[in-house]
Amino acid sequence: MDFFGQQSKVQNSSFVLLLMFFLAVTGLTFLVAWSVSVINNIVSLEREFLTLTPIGLLVAGFFWLAIGFGCFFRWLDVRGGGSRLAQRFGAVRVELETRSAQEKQLLAVNAEMAIAASIPEPSVWVMPYEHPINAFVVGGGDDIALVVTHGAINDLQREELQAVVGHEMGHIVKGDLAINMRLLMVLGGFMALTEVGDTLGENFVGSIFRVVGGICVFTGTLIRSAFSRRREFLADAMAVQFTRNPEAMAAALGRIRDHQDPEHLECRYRQELAHLCFYTRDKRNWFARKLASHPRIDDRIKAIDPHFAVKDRNRKRTDRSNQGGSEGSEQTIAANTGVHTGRSTADAVISHPGVQMLAGTMMMGAMDGNPDVLPQGAGSEAVCENGFGIVGDRMALMVPDAATSLAAIFALFASQDNRERMQYLNSIAFAYQQPFADKVAMLDKTLGADFRRDPLRVLQHASSKLRGDVQPQNRRHLLKNLEKLLEIEHETTVVNYACLTLLRRWLDAEHPVLSKVVSSGDIAANDAEHDKLKSGDINSIPASQIDTASKKTQGKKIPRLDTIGSEIGLLLSLLLEASGNRDERNLEDYRRVMLSYTSEFIPLRSQHEQGIVSQMKTAFEALQAQPVSVRQAFIEHCSEVIVSDFEVTQREHLLLTLFSVALDVDQPVPGVDASMSGERQAANF
């Protein structure tokens, strides 16, 4: 491609777009001033009703003021260097002395591309939970942060990563960061107009503000998106200039296209970050494409390398013939499972022949329905009733390796209903192989009941085994398969959904810097708020004061919490239902906790309702949007509700874990920080 020619072409047209943007802003305000003047003149019966009047100018001035304030607040939001912003979006800094080979490679690529672009090296950050391939740069001046998703450093070849990083360097060189930030600020100002309209309420003036704000935001978005699309082409051309490797750029885009992620990012900032990202999902219809921040991937590939499609097809064909017989991902994971069965079992036999034999006898004993064969004897069976004891021990013996762990996971999701279970096992046999399905069936028969009594323990154990032994992409395949399988059964139950979510989190948490994310990240940003809440620690205050205390600490937050009342009600009632007994005191707990969030009464919900799982998902999303202090408080409320009846069932524990994982909050240990539960609580553990 002629990247120099492409660059100058794009640059000219993006100047026109910028001009249009500012013309639109001034034009709209003049229009407002003028139309208000006309109305004003007509009302006051002036003869020359086309002249500007002071009131018109005043209104226009007020508009400018509102836009200015909006800009200012948006600026407060995005100001500060790239490091702060990257941290806010949940990215983790890649240190020079990192151990991970992928991160080292990323650092090297960053240094190379900075040299090619003749700019100082930006700091490098990774978003550890993001599977989609993406990258963006934030910041300005000396503090620019290059943020790359985990998926990108995981799935891209070195040269492709170079191209992606080069694209971001192109954005830096061309000064897109500053322009984007400014446009973002102006858009924030427009949004302030609509907000002013909302505050003014359902009257004439309010609706004028809303309409004008809406038009402004719409035109602003339209122009900004058109601008942004041009700049993407420009940055692609820059990347090719830096790498002199158009094939790699096209290949990176092709890989993203084939990756087929449902979203360009998984985190909740994806809308906010869309304009900054390396790519966004292709939009289907014409109108959405006009508002899209990025051109279609195919168009970008075509601009770089018109013959990519042919080359790509040839490459894939050779790849396939090299692979030989294996076709499709299903087979790959099946093969993988097979390998692990062979190797891990062999390892186990070599290192612990005794254990393996013992496991064998236990399996037979359990199949005979004779629990006495178990070395722990009948006494531990009683512990098993309480949940925590025997399952763990037995897990370690019965599920010694990764392959068995996999089978255990599948067994956990097997249905109670005979017909459905058969269907489920058949589809496992179809997706993997018959021996594996047999293994699942046997585990289900022998341990299924135990598994279902304490799914949390099974998940923890199995995911720790799988994390060590199975490749990340295969783990992802496993999850995809599981999701597919569970859709075969009617509607997922709350428990299945919880297990799946936890499994996803635990299996994907392979990134070495995991713990750092939890401790820094957005918690740090909200630290002050969090401390404020902590000072009125909910559990140390007698129950009667909690309402007032939390109202006081959350102060001005109450109107916002009102909007998530129904979501909180839903989650809490699920939790109460899990405790098993729905008596008056439980209901009393529910009312008391709900009072600190919302004044209106939210009826109790049940897990047997239709579509409860999807409602739960939306509830999580709504709560995710709240600051971390609110989420933390909610989890603490939950744990308080759980321990208030002096008994923690497995389901309660499972749901609490799910809530805290889904809301990105540290999980409190039930019973430890609950002073009110007393000694009976301790006895139960």
Place this chain on the structure above:
Amino acid sequence: MSTGLIILFVLLAVIAYVVVVYNKLVSLRNRFKNSFSQIDVQLQRRYELIPNLVEVAKGYMKHEHETLTKVTVARNNASECAKAAAAQPESAGLVNALAGAEKGLMNAMGRFNVVMEAYPDLKADQNMQDLHAELTSTDNRVAFSRQAYSDSVMRYNTYREQFPANLIAGSFNFSEGDLFELQEEEARETMRVSFA
């Protein structure tokens, strides 16, 4: 009065334009000079890596003393040449000497790589692997800095030769920037250093 004023304005505009073009030429020239020094920085980086490599290899290659000595000598030679060339980037002779020394170093490294094939333990050594990754990246950086240099020279030359900047460049003695004429073949070879 009006004619004089107009002439004055035109004169001012012309002067302003000349100043702008002159400044742009200066900044472009400095930019490409800076990218030349970047090449040197990256070359030095590689020269610093090679002794480490030799040090690690010594532990494994007891009987290849000659090969290692050759690498060290070639490296020292190239390093000297690079220093001399960096002091006087205009001198074609010094740049040519650097190119020759680089070639010698490449040959020695190539020999070293061939010998290393016989030492699987060395290839598996963690330090060696780290150094290998580092060296690959450094080679890339050398290539990229050369590329950035020629890009910036091209940008400067294009601007310098375009009308009306060429008039100003001519009268203020902005000479043409030299492209770094190290054959592309050799640069490619540099990138292919591999221990795999």
